[in-house]
Amino acid sequence: MSAKKILTLKSRFEEIKKLNRFLKEFFKYHSLDTRNKLAIQLSLEEIFNNIVMYGYQGEKQHEIVFHFENKNNVVTISIEDDGISFNPLTRAGPEITTPLQDRQVGGLGIHLVRSQMDHLSYQRKNNKNILTIKKNVK
Amino acid sequence: MSAKKILTLKSRFEEIKKLNRFLKEFFKYHSLDTRNKLAIQLSLEEIFNNIVMYGYQGEKQHEIVFHFENKNNVVTISIEDDGISFNPLTRAGPEITTPLQDRQVGGLGIHLVRSQMDHLSYQRKNNKNILTIKKNVK
Amino acid sequence: MQISEEKVGSVLVISVSGRVEMFTSPRLKETILSHINKGEYHLLFDLSELDYISSPGLGVLLYTAKTLQDKKGKMILCSLKAHIHEVFKICGFEKVLPIYKTREEALKVFK
Amino acid sequence: MQISEEKVGSVLVISVSGRVEMFTSPRLKETILSHINKGEYHLLFDLSELDYISSPGLGVLLYTAKTLQDKKGKMILCSLKAHIHEVFKICGFEKVLPIYKTREEALKVFK
Numbered sequence: 001m002s003a004k005k006i007l008t009l010k011s012r013f014e015e016i017k018k019l020n021r022f023l024k025e026f027f028k029y030h031s032l033d034t035r036n037k038l039a040i041q042l043s044l045e046e047i048f049n050n051i052v053m054y055g056y057q058g059e060k061q062h063e064i065v066f067h068f069e070n071k072n073n074v075v076t077i078s079i080e081d082d083g084i085s086f087n088p089l090t091r092a093g094p095e096i097t098t099p100l101q102d103r104q105v106g107g108l109g110i111h112l113v114r115s116q117m118d119h120l121s122y123q124r125k126n127n128k129n130i131l132t133i134k135k136n137v138k
Numbered sequence: 139m140s141a142k143k144i145l146t147l148k149s150r151f152e153e154i155k156k157l158n159r160f161l162k163e164f165f166k167y168h169s170l171d172t173r174n175k176l177a178i179q180l181s182l183e184e185i186f187n188n189i190v191m192y193g194y195q196g197e198k199q200h201e202i203v204f205h206f207e208n209k210n211n212v213v214t215i216s217i218e219d220d221g222i223s224f225n226p227l228t229r230a231g232p233e234i235t236t237p238l239q240d241r242q243v244g245g246l247g248i249h250l251v252r253s254q255m256d257h258l259s260y261q262r263k264n265n266k267n268i269l270t271i272k273k274n275v276k
Numbered sequence: 277m278q279i280s281e282e283k284v285g286s287v288l289v290i291s292v293s294g295r296v297e298m299f300t301s302p303r304l305k306e307t308i309l310s311h312i313n314k315g316e317y318h319l320l321f322d323l324s325e326l327d328y329i330s331s332p333g334l335g336v337l338l339y340t341a342k343t344l345q346d347k348k349g350k351m352i353l354c355s356l357k358a359h360i361h362e363v364f365k366i367c368g369f370e371k372v373l374p375i376y377k378t379r380e381e382a383l384k385v386f387k
Numbered sequence: 388m389q390i391s392e393e394k395v396g397s398v399l400v401i402s403v404s405g406r407v408e409m410f411t412s413p414r415l416k417e418t419i420l421s422h423i424n425k426g427e428y429h430l431l432f433d434l435s436e437l438d439y440i441s442s443p444g445l446g447v448l449l450y451t452a453k454t455l456q457d458k459k460g461k462m463i464l465c466s467l468k469a470h471i472h473e474v475f476k477i478c479g480f481e482k483v484l485p486i487y488k489t490r491e492e493a494l495k496v497f498k
């Protein structure tokens with residue numbers, strides 16, 4: 001079974017609500033289990049919030065486009081934005097083994113995405129960041 | 139010549155205005171030059187904003203105490219707060235030599251303090267962060 | 277997100293249910309900090325009904341843990357759903373925050 | 388902080404004077420971005436009257452530089468006071484942002 005869907009959000013934090021409504025339908029339609037649902041939703045929230053916060057620094061009228069596909073038990077989602085170039089694959093991970101005293105609060109978003117997805121790829125094309133994430137949902 | 143002064147601010151970003159008024163007097167009294175004035179003011183602004191933002195995460199009723207002293211042409215300022223423990227001396231510096239494309243926006247505050255001051259020391263005492271900075275103003 | 281509190285001996289049990297994300301986490305932070313400011317330094321978070329948590333919520337828990345460590349208090353989590361436990365593991369929270377299976381086990385640790 | 392703009396050929400010269408810090412930098416960002424959104428991709432910042440800049444302001448300049456690089460535009464700074472230049476050096480801005488002594492020299496680079 002394959003199914004493609006597109007969702008377009010404005011670069012405002014409130015738009016996450018539309019993403020959540022969309023995901024609810026998508027998860028139901030494809031009957032994903034709790035673990036996969038959480039992994040996908042959490043990753044998309046982190047990616048979306050980062051784009052709004054850092055990619056556009058509060059500029060609200062930009063568009064972020066999500067392409068969804070579920071094929072042979074692999075959910076593939078690509079996220080396109082025209083914020084400043086940013087490749088999350090090249091970032092060093094956070095210090096998650098430091099003692100509490102010295103541990104920084106924050107810096108977990110990208111790590112959560114990388115840890116929960118089975119595959120990530122990034123390209124900059126036509127002045128856009130295109131991040132593609134894949135999750136094996138069998 | 140020696141002179142000690144104490145300034146107490148609440149943990150709110152707006153309080154920086156009081157710091158600036160205080161510094162204006164202090165700089166005038168000790169006739170510091172532009173370079174030293176900027177170094178001290180910038181360092182204190184970065185330290186103060188970080189305490190409010192990260193140390194208290196927006197809690198507004200805490201107090202941050204600044205002790206000023208100018209002795210033998212060394213300005214010594216200690217900053218006391220009871221926010222979460224944080225030792226700025228142990229932090230790695232930001233990547234300031236990366237190409238623009240890969241450079242992160244932000245992460246400059248502590249680096250600015252360390253680069254502009256002649257001496258920094260930190261201790262955690264009585265549940266307080268005590269950061270002491272020194273600037274040679276001869 | 278719903279928050280409810282219950283005092284068990286010297287321990288304040290804070291139950292957090294539903295979704296903790298960017299829009300709800302500020303309220304969680306305020307609630308927790310108001311308890312700490314009133315002198316509650318022994319906090320047990322019962323997360324049996326927590327369905328979702330993203331980085332702003334994880335930040336609140338880490339900040340609380342740091343605050344309590346500074347005050348020589350104690351913070352423990354219990355009853356996490358499997359998929360939430362997974363998220364905490366990924367973030368390395370197990371290293372800095374004790375996590376127990378049941379509320380009973382967790383309460384014993386404060387004794 | 389005061390901002391004033393002047394078009395010189397294809398270049399938009401933005402003069403920023405006074406103090407750029409947490410409270411004033413959002414206005415600087417909005418002004419710059421509104422010009423970029425109108426298609427101004429050649430920006431010269433005349434900083435001859437800039438007295439003070441702290442990290443939120445430095446962040447705005449870095450963000451602008453990244454945005455213009457993405458759009459194949461050009462951003463140049465000129466006429467910095469010595470103590471401001473020092474701050475830019477400390478932040479490694481010289482490596483990513485061309486800095487010229489005078490407006491005339493800087494304008495030539497856009498030709």
Ligand SMILES: Nc1ncnc2c1ncn2[C@@H]1O[C@H](COP(=O)(O)OP(=O)(O)O)[C@@H](O)[C@H]1O
Pocket residue numbers: 046050051052054055083084085086106107108109110111242243244331
């Ligand atoms: N879309 C983006 N555009 C530009 N920079 C980004 C983007 N996403 C993340 N970043 C950078 O990566 C850093 C780490 O992001 P993350 O792991 O989500 O943690 P946090 O947001 O808590 O810092 C951010 O602080 C930011 O500098």
Ligand SMILES: Nc1ncnc2c1ncn2[C@@H]1O[C@H](COP(=O)(O)OP(=O)(O)O)[C@@H](O)[C@H]1O
Pocket residue numbers: 104105106184188189190192193221222223224244245246247248249442
């Ligand atoms: N007073 C503080 N308490 C806790 N953490 C702090 C404090 N000051 C700074 N930090 C941590 O150090 C990091 C670096 O601070 P800084 O160099 O000022 O850059 P930025 O604020 O842009 O991240 C912050 O992101 C934060 O995690």
